[in-house]
Amino acid sequence: xxxxxxxxxxxxxxxxxxxxxxxxxxxxxxxxxxxxxxxxxxxxxxxxxxxxxxxxxxxxxxxxxxxxxxxxxxxxxxxxxxxxxxxxxxxxxxxxxxxxxxxxxxxxxxxxxxxxxxxxxxxxxxxxxxxxxxxxxxxxxxxxxxxxxxxxxxxxxxxxxxxxxxxxxxxxxxxxxxxxxxxxxxxxxxxxxxxxxxxxxxxxxxxxxxxxxxxxxxxxxxxxxxxxxxxxxxxxxxxxxxxxxxxxxxxxxxxxxxxxxxxxxxxxxxxxxxxxxxxxxxxxxxxxxxxxxxxxxxxxxxxxxxxxxxxxxxxxxxxxxxxxxxxxxxxxxxxxxxxxxxxxxxxxxxxxxxxxxxxxxxxxxxxxxxxxxxxxxxxxx
Ligand SMILES: NC(=O)c1ccc[n+]([C@@H]2O[C@H](COP(=O)([O-])OP(=O)(O)OC[C@H]3O[C@@H](n4cnc5c(N)ncnc54)[C@H](O)[C@@H]3O)[C@@H](O)[C@H]2O)c1
Ligand SMILES: [Zn+2]
Numbered sequence: 119x120x121x122x123x124x125x126x127x128x129x130x131x132x133x134x135x136x137x138x139x140x141x142x143x144x145x146x147x148x149x150x151x152x153x154x155x156x157x158x159x160x161x162x163x164x165x166x167x168x169x170x171x172x173x174x175x176x177x178x179x180x181x182x183x184x185x186x187x188x189x190x191x192x193x194x195x196x197x198x199x200x201x202x203x204x205x206x207x208x209x210x211x212x213x214x215x216x217x218x219x220x221x222x223x224x225x226x227x228x229x230x231x232x233x234x235x236x237x238x239x240x241x242x243x244x245x246x247x248x249x250x251x252x253x254x255x256x257x258x259x260x261x262x263x264x265x266x267x268x269x270x271x272x273x274x275x276x277x278x279x280x281x282x283x284x285x286x287x288x289x290x291x292x293x294x295x296x297x298x299x300x301x302x303x304x305x306x307x308x309x310x311x312x313x314x315x316x317x318x319x320x321x322x323x324x325x326x327x328x329x330x331x332x333x334x335x336x337x338x339x340x341x342x343x344x345x346x347x348x349x350x351x352x353x354x355x356x357x358x359x360x361x362x363x364x365x366x367x368x369x370x371x372x373x374x375x376x377x378x379x380x381x382x383x384x385x386x387x388x389x390x391x392x393x394x395x396x397x398x399x400x401x402x403x404x405x406x407x408x409x410x411x412x413x414x415x416x417x418x419x420x421x422x423x424x425x426x427x428x429x430x431x432x433x434x435x436x437x438x439x440x441x442x443x444x445x446x447x448x449x450x451x452x453x454x455x456x457x458x459x460x461x462x463x464x465x466x467x468x469x470x471x472x473x474x475x476x477x478x479x480x481x482x483x484x485x486x487x488x489x490x491x492x493x494x495x496x497x498x499x
Contacts, residue, residue: 210243242292244352295379365475
């Protein structure tokens with residue numbers, strides 16, 4: 119038996135932020151990253167809380183890939199301020215930090231009633247609708263997803279006004295995260311008709327609007343579409359989970375601090391080849407694994423239609439590499455100014471972490487540690 123539900127209520131479209139004026143809470147803690155505060159974007163949140171006569175305090179101790187120390191500081195803040203609701207504003211790092219803070223604060227206070235409103239300012243992680251929060255254990259060099267329905271935000275607000283300021287390189291990284299979420303959910307062992315419908319729409323939007331968003335910051339139509347695609351892909355993987363691509367990206371991200379979406383993008387062509395068992399030397403076969411059909415569908419949704427299974431999967435890989443080049447993204451680790459010896463010395467550890475990552479469990483092909491190490495080696499060049 120399977121089930122599908124969307125617990126998080128989603129507000130979207132023009133002026134979606136106005137929802138904040140009508141929140142049924144009197145005391146709110148806003149958790150956001152320092153950029154959102156310094157840039158003045160936070161005012162779009164706080165003036166609406168003020169209009170709604172809602173008392174608030176702000177916690178800005180958020181850094182990319184939230185480490186456990188920051189979560190502890192946030193828990194202390196929640197315990198002392200005792201809010202009825204947390205409003206998390208920012209990229210996936212701020213949202214995940216807030217999700218983890220609320221979860222650990224619950225354990226300290228025993229109060230399970232604190233609501234969480236997630237307001238993404240990047241179009242990437244879909245964290246506003248997922249039961250995942252990715253945290254980093256800096257001492258161990260591990261990045262791992264906490265997964266629990268208790269992490270699901272109460273509400274999500276998608277207002278594309280907040281993503282207008284995202285610079286091109288972050289648009290590229292986060293946009294490729296969306297595409298990776300959708301593709302991984304689409305071929306996951308837990309994929310189902312509901313998650314597939316969501317993933318297909320997200321893939322289609324990425325094909326039409328990701329490059330447009332990258333090329334022109336002022337293309338608000340494209341930005342609005344990518345903001346919705348990010349959420350659709352989040353809903354897809356919240357149902358179907360992800361795969362080895364994220365397992366490897368977490369391992370590399372923890373070790374070498376490559377932005378999450380960028381790491382995913384570099385890994386993606388390798389994972390499509392690995393999962394489909396199709397590479398540039400492949401010849402036609404009478405049968406293919408079920409994920410090949412999915413990759414062929416995905417290619418068609420992206421407008422990459424080709425002669426047969428092999429050529430279409432190859433075209434999908436080429437399309438992803440083309441997109442990355444157009445968006446000036448590195449295609450390999452060697453293009454990320456990472457020392458070769460340091461990288462190769464870390465492969466064994468990264469392969470171990472990737473195989474054991476919670477996301478890897480639903481990959482369509484069960485990887486061995488040696489296979490993952492081989493992917494990591496190829497990723498360097
Ligand atoms: N919980 C989930 O379901 C999930 C899914 C995928 C990834 N993640 C995690 O999310 C994190 C990545 O999140 P992200 O890709 O959104 O990046 P991020 O939150 O780390 O932000 C990246 C940078 O973008 C800046 N930024 C954010 N909004 C901006 C805006 N509107 N204008 C200009 N700059 C802005 C931030 O200040 C930061 O410097 C990683 O830790 C990743 O592992 C979580
Ligand atoms: Zn991701």
